[in-house]
Amino acid sequence: MQENVSLRNYNTFGLESRAQFFEEVQSTAALTEIIKNPLWKETPKFILGGGSNILFTQHVDALVIKIAIKGIELIKEDEDFIWLHAGAGEKWHDFVTYCVQHDYAGVENLSLIPGTIGAAPMQNIGAYGVEIKDVVETVEAISVETAEMRIFSKEECLFGYRESVFKHALKGKYIITGVVFRLNKKPVYHVEYGDIQKTLTEMHVEKPSIKAISEAVIRIRESKLPDPAKIGNAGSFFKNPEISAEQFDKLKIDFPTVPGYPTIPGFVKVPAGWLIEQAGWKGYRDGDVGVHARQALVLVNYGAGTGDQIKALSETIQKSVYEKYGINLSAEVNFV
Ligand code: EPU
Numbered sequence: 321m322q323e324n325v326s327l328r329n330y331n332t333f334g335l336e337s338r339a340q341f342f343e344e345v346q347s348t349a350a351l352t353e354i355i356k357n358p359l360w361k362e363t364p365k366f367i368l369g370g371g372s373n374i375l376f377t378q379h380v381d382a383l384v385i386k387i388a389i390k391g392i393e394l395i396k397e398d399e400d401f402i403w404l405h406a407g408a409g410e411k412w413h414d415f416v417t418y419c420v421q422h423d424y425a426g427v428e429n430l431s432l433i434p435g436t437i438g439a440a441p442m443q444n445i446g447a448y449g450v451e452i453k454d455v456v457e458t459v460e461a462i463s464v465e466t467a468e469m470r471i472f473s474k475e476e477c478l479f480g481y482r483e484s485v486f487k488h489a490l491k492g493k494y495i496i497t498g499v500v501f502r503l504n505k506k507p508v509y510h511v512e513y514g515d516i517q518k519t520l521t522e523m524h525v526e527k528p529s530i531k532a533i534s535e536a537v538i539r540i541r542e543s544k545l546p547d548p549a550k551i552g553n554a555g556s557f558f559k560n561p562e563i564s565a566e567q568f569d570k571l572k573i574d575f576p577t578v579p580g581y582p583t584i585p586g587f588v589k590v591p592a593g594w595l596i597e598q599a600g601w602k603g604y605r606d607g608d609v610g611v612h613a614r615q616a617l618v619l620v621n622y623g624a625g626t627g628d629q630i631k632a633l634s635e636t637i638q639k640s641v642y643e644k645y646g647i648n649l650s651a652e653v654n655f656v
Contacts, residue, residue, distance in 0.1 A: 333375060333627070347389055364383065372555065375630055390409050391406070406437045431538050442486045463494055464492065555618060555652075559651075560593075611633075637649070
């Protein structure tokens, strides 16, 4: 176990925060041993995945456990599907790359999303019409109280838009150690979302393939989203708000160009990026924090920004959006 460790390289915002204690865990057995240690119960702890959805506003006076359980294994297959087990510490995009290379379909639309396998189910990561709930078979997790392993079925995960049971009823109660995915050997392509079809056409792709879609998604993401290795960020900072169809119709009167996507009957999802851009924030910069110039939903740290500054900016944006449209934006990023 290390003491007083900088977490700057462990969060994609690149924020300085120090862990009182830090331990990297390579296996389920090692994690079980730590939980069974008599000192565990009285030790404050913090579980870290890829750090791609976290805003550190303070030091972490706790034992930070970095999950580094690796491995991608084939579990079973039939004519139509293939089941893969991935360790929680695998990088999400490495897993996607593995699937694309082997021609296993289902996660190509989720290319280049930062973070780890273990963190992905927490907020049911999603992009371009696909969410990981569409490919998850089971989630394996260890109880922080008893060290017992529990296998969660997809239904038990209670997946929703950037939501799962692990963020709510079971928050802090389980540590995800691995995920079993069911991938498709007979691909069903999702090209109707965002700019995928347009990008495929630009790439001169006539017939979509797993590889081509993955490449198109990578192109789109690289053109809009800042690379965390260069500019600190955590992807979308806010969720896209869902409002009633009635509120949407009223909004349309004042803002005729507001985009909206019907979700469940009677509700419409409005792109937070549009609301923020139209409120004048796109490209805004104050010192080393700001709003990305090509995607207003992404807050950025140009280097020396602090978590408190980003938090303050996010609150100012929330207030401004509320005053202009009467819509409350809620953060997708977790504040620590
Ligand atoms: N828009 C603007 N200005 C902006 C950004 C967006 O007007 O600066 C409007 C446009 O109308 C655009 C629409 O918002 O057509 C949608 O924008 P985009 O396709 O970039 O997607 P998003 O709704 O901003 C969501 C996810 C992303 C995911 C993309 C693609 C959330 C909170 N975010 O963003 O996920 O990659 O769709 O599917 O749902 C993440 O969660 O970190 C993330 C990056």
